[in-house]
Amino acid sequence: MSASWNALHFVRPDALWALLVLPLLVAIWWLRRRRANVWRQTVDAHLLRHLLVGRDRRAWGGLILLLLGTAAAIVALAGPSWRQVAQPLWQTPSPLVVALDLSSRVTATDLPPSRLLQARAKLATLLRERQGGEVALLVYADDAYTVAPLTDDMANVALYLDALAPDVMPRDGQRADRALETAVKLLQQSGARGGDILLLTDRADADAEQAAASARAQGFVVSVLGLGTPQGAAYRNGEGQIVPARLEEGTLRGVASRGGGRYARIASDDKDLAALDVLTPRVSADDSREGQGRTWRDEGFWLLPPLMLLALFAFRRRGALAALVMMAALPMALPTTAHAAEGTWWQRADQVDQQRLSTGVDAYRKGDFKAAQQQFEGIDTDAGWYNLGNALARQGQYDAAIEAYDRALKQHPGMADAVANRAAVDAARKRKPPQNNDQNNDQKDGKKPPSDPPDPGKNPGQGNDGQSSPPQDKGEQGQSPPPASGDPKDGQSEGGKSPQAADSQAQAQADAAQRERMQQA
Structure with missing residues (x-):
């Protein structure tokens, strides 16, 4: 018992300042009592004690109950x-x-x-709908190859989907066992104690079942999504022969069973992904990489029963106000954890800034740069100014973006990402054609000026060679990918081609280059 008394403290000690209201309540009660007693104005003081029998005792009793109830509510609120x-x-x-x-x-x-x-479409849906967690992508034929390592940037993984095709693989084959072994290595290299493996194929063999069992023994769950139909269809194999390909669900169910996971056939909606339970990452206490800590438990709820008993005495004439005050204070004394609650009452300024920074990064990655700008504004840190510059640059506000990068460099001199992005935005600003000159030239030629100015920069994730490249990500600081800068677009490609034709040609070149890199890997 003595140890408990020695450890007694308050989770929210600032609430104890409210005890200063007790003397104020006594003063208010005393003044109201003197004004309400009309007998004191007409009867001498030495005669009042013979006329007012028992009133002083009841009045003092009510005051004591009010003070006890208020004090108990304040102590419960202090935690x-x-x-x-x-x-x-x-x-x-x-x-x-x-x-x-x-x-x-x-x-x-x-x-x-x-x-x-x-x-491809199913993987795009998975990357779009999955609620957090890291995702990696690998492909396999005669051997397995990593396309994207584990990352929480789903958009980065989605960049590679359009380049996936059988002709990027060095040799034809169907070694699902090697794919499972490579997946296990990726998970182990990340330090994860558990994880999920999703296999997309139409058949498997005994080696694949053995690899799935081995993965399960190491703490990983293997699920399978079947590609195809039992009726199947003809295809041309690597040797040029036309052969049938059918969905062999029996072998796939065996892999899922040995891997401790689930099996589902590909569907036109999300029911298959929901059946495989891959849209929501599993979270368990065993996955905690930092172990467990200890926190003080709020024991203020023990004061609720006496508070409720005291509130019963308030249900009398002129006691409704006191009852409402104490009843309003009861929910605030419910047990809560000792750490700061979400919101602004119990958060420090740096915690509020970090929460806004995280919200802004999410909006930025979804393409809502205006909302990201609103979240980043007012965060007076190098990360805040850096991300604000990125959001402004994506909206074409180059001058404001450069100013934001300068503020970030002032707080963090030599910040490599800020230096690189500032140079890219400054170059894009210098190449941006002035709007007034374009309008004057159009008027001289007798042409009507366009209603909307052209896009001053390249699409996000486009490099100088037209290939799709993943954006940079400063995940450790919670920063978003930097903006992509480039030459201004005037709505026409070289040689008088239409924008649609130019985009199609650029996409084809990007796919070909991506396949060539994967073959070299």
């Missing part, structure tokens, strides 16, 4: 605590590794227009 409870410091959502079969069998057309295009 008395004398013991600690275990609490996980933080938990990690289980990562997901997606292994896609890129053998020649994915060109079968039993899933129109083809299995490959259906698989």
Whole structure:
């Protein structure tokens, strides 16, 4: 018992300042009592004690109950605590590794227009709808190759989907066992104690089942999404022969069973992904990489029963106000954890800035640069000014973006990302054609000026060679990818081609270059 008294403290000690209201209540009660007693104005003081029998005793009793109830409510609000409870410091959502079969069998057309295009669309849906967690992508045929390592940037992984095709693989084959082994290595290299592996294929063999069992023994769950139909369709294999390809669900169910996961056939909606339970990452206490900490437990709820008993005495004439005051204070004394609650009452300024920074990064990655700008404004840190510059640059506000980068460099001299982005934005600003001159030239030529100015920069993620490249990401500081800068676009490509034709040609070149890099890997 003595140890508990020695450990007694208050989770919210600032609430005890409210005890200063008790003397004020006594003073108000005394003044109201003197004004309300009309007998004191007409009867001498030495005669009042013979006329007012029992009134003083009841009045003092009501005052004592009011003071006790108010004091108990304030103490409960302050959060008395004398013991600690275990609490996980933080938990990690289980990562997901997606292994896609890129053998020649994915060109079968039993899933129109083809299995490959259906698989691409399904992976795009998975990356768009998954609620957090890291995702990696690998492809396999005769061997397995990593396309994107584990990352929480889903948009970065989605950049590679259009380049996936059987002709990027060095040799044709269907070694699902090697894909599972590579997936296990990716998860182990990330330090994850658990994780999920999703295999997209139309058949498997005994080696794949053994690899799935090995992955399960190491703490990883293997699920399978079947590509194709039982009726199947013809396709041209690596040797040029026309052969049928059917969905062999029995072998796929065996892999999922040995891997401790689930099996589902690909569907036109999200029911298959929901059945595989890959849209929401699994989170368990075993996934916590930092163990458990201890926090003080708020014991203020023990004062609720006496407060409720005291409130019963307030249900009498002229006691409704006191009852309402104490009843309003009761919910505030419910047990809560000792750490700061979400909101602004119990958050420090740096915690509020960090929350706004995280919200702004999410909006930035979704393409809502205006909302990201609103979140970044007012965060007087190098990360805040850096991200504000990125959001402004994506909206074409180059001067304001450069000023934001300068503020970031003032707080963090030599910040490499800020220096690089400032130079890129400054170059884009210098290449941006002035609007007034364009309008004057159009008027001289007798042409009507365009209603909307041309886009001053390249699309996000476009490099100088026209290839799609993943944006940079400063995940450790919670910073968003830097803006992409480039030459101004005037709505016409070289040689008088239409914008649609130029975009199609650039996309084809990007896909070809991506496939060449994957073959070299």
